[in-house]
Amino acid sequence: MNKDVRSCMKCGSCTASCPSGRVVAFRTRKLVEDRAIGEIDYDDLSLWYCTTCFNCMERCPRGIDITDEILKIREEAYRKGKVLEPHRAVLRYIYRSGHAVPINPEVREKRMALGLSELPPTTHTFEEALLEVRRIMEDEGIEYKE
Amino acid sequence: MRGLSTKSDFSLFLGCLIPNRLPEIEKSTRLVCERLGINLHDMKGASCCPAPGVMKSFDKALWLKIAGRNLDIAANMGMDIITLCNGCYGTLKDASMELKDDPELQEVVRASLSTIDRDLGKIVDVYHFVEYLYFDYGLDDLSDHITKKLDYKVAAHYGCHLLKPIKYRRTKDFDAPTFFDELIELTGSTSVDYVEKNTCCGAGGGLRSGLKDVALDIARKKVASIKDANMIVTPCPFCHMQLAQVSNIPVVYYSQLLALSMGFSEEEVGMAVGK
Ligand code: SF4
Numbered sequence: 544m545n546k547d548v549r550s551c552m553k554c555g556s557c558t559a560s561c562p563s564g565r566v567v568a569f570r571t572r573k574l575v576e577d578r579a580i581g582e583i584d585y586d587d588l589s590l591w592y593c594t595t596c597f598n599c600m601e602r603c604p605r606g607i608d609i610t611d612e613i614l615k616i617r618e619e620a621y622r623k624g625k626v627l628e629p630h631r632a633v634l635r636y637i638y639r640s641g642h643a644v645p646i647n648p649e650v651r652e653k654r655m656a657l658g659l660s661e662l663p664p665t666t667h668t669f670e671e672a673l674l675e676v677r678r679i680m681e682d683e684g685i686e687y688k689e
Numbered sequence: 690m691r692g693l694s695t696k697s698d699f700s701l702f703l704g705c706l707i708p709n710r711l712p713e714i715e716k717s718t719r720l721v722c723e724r725l726g727i728n729l730h731d732m733k734g735a736s737c738c739p740a741p742g743v744m745k746s747f748d749k750a751l752w753l754k755i756a757g758r759n760l761d762i763a764a765n766m767g768m769d770i771i772t773l774c775n776g777c778y779g780t781l782k783d784a785s786m787e788l789k790d791d792p793e794l795q796e797v798v799r800a801s802l803s804t805i806d807r808d809l810g811k812i813v814d815v816y817h818f819v820e821y822l823y824f825d826y827g828l829d830d831l832s833d834h835i836t837k838k839l840d841y842k843v844a845a846h847y848g849c850h851l852l853k854p855i856k857y858r859r860t861k862d863f864d865a866p867t868f869f870d871e872l873i874e875l876t877g878s879t880s881v882d883y884v885e886k887n888t889c890c891g892a893g894g895g896l897r898s899g900l901k902d903v904a905l906d907i908a909r910k911k912v913a914s915i916k917d918a919n920m921i922v923t924p925c926p927f928c929h930m931q932l933a934q935v936s937n938i939p940v941v942y943y944s945q946l947l948a949l950s951m952g953f954s955e956e957e958v959g960m961a962v963g964k
């Protein structure tokens with residue numbers, strides 16, 4: 544496995560099995576081909592159409608780890624600052640609360656009505672735990688001051 | 690017979706969506722596990738897994754480090770992890786496997802964790818709850834606890850990361866798996882077939898958070914192919930939220946269905962199927 548993208552035989556199995564490719568103009572095979580010739584357009588929105596379902600990767604007859612490769616391309620896009628705002632917001636939530644989706648007043652109520660603790664026993668309850676998560680992110684250069 | 694009879698104590702990894710959006714999943718799971726003798730222990734101070742779609746797309750090293758911190762919490766408890774979410778499972782299972790396979794990667798994560806006085810300990814095993822029920826707890830033992838036969842017609846949704854990547858999954862059959870259908874049918878319900886049964890819900894990879902219209906189009910296509918079912922049953926809160934947004938029939942988490950078949954009421958498991 545982990546075969547080079549240049550071993551692609553252009554069979555199109557990846558495109559055919561892609562859930563996104565059925566609803567939007569995104570062609571997995573095209574992305575693999577662009578990668579093989581080193582011509583990725585980091586401004587192209589279609590980099591973000593992949594749901595990471597792994598269908599293409601499991602089906603590729605050449606054993607190319609396509610989904611992993613798409614994630615690598617996205618990492619490169621991130622390093623170039625090409626990020627969708629809602630994704631940056633997710634990072635900000637994790638930095639500020641330890642959760643990609645933090646609790647809200649309505650769910651606090653719902654938890655109590657169900658007989659659960661008002662806050663889950665996570666970074667929401669333990670302040671020092673949140674500081675640990677922040678420290679790990681800060682060491683990677685990610686910081687969101689309040 | 691239960692595969693690993695000594696293993697009845699687990700670290701419960703809650704993640705984000707379950708405790709902070711769909712606490713009925715947490716509640717129903719705690720109820721059924723208590724009945725089944727599966728002791729779930731809270732992972733105090735756990736964080737987001739972290740979200741594979743966004744974090745792994747941005748910075749894989751950071752994804753591994755935050756996952757490593759969560760794994761370390763379980764290692765300190767001396768218990769393997771049970772997760773209730775395909776996304777958390779995808780992160781923690783894949784991260785644990787990659788770390789076990791790659792000593793160099795382990796060193797990178799250990800170095801990062803040392804700045805917060807953590808190690809990585811012995812890397813724990815990670816189970817998805819429904820995977821554990823089927824492969825380890827076992828259908829025979831599980832059926833002993835079923836006291837009320839349900840007769841729902843269920844559209845089963847596995848989701849992607851419960852099944853793939855297969856190199857890190859116990860069943861290699863991602864095209865036509867049956868274990869989740871069998872768990873559903875154990876409650877007396879029927880798992881009905883539908884054309885898009887194996888299709889992705891569309892939420893993953895940051896698509897729902899980043900480009901929601903596209904994500905929902907994928908979900909609509911999937912749900913439109915369901916005929917003759919009175920509910921969709923999922924093993925994942927993210928698929929759950931996504932499908933619920935476009936579905937006319939209720940979306941139910943597996944623990945809720947199981948709890949009903951154990952005699953718990955709809956109120957106790959936080960659902961209203963009749964609605
Ligand atoms: S992993 Fe991404 S590119 Fe591959 S089939 Fe799934 S959505 Fe398409």
Ligand code: SF4
Binds near residue numbers: 605
């Ligand atoms: S499935 Fe593999 S070999 Fe076929 S077109 Fe896609 S990347 Fe190329």
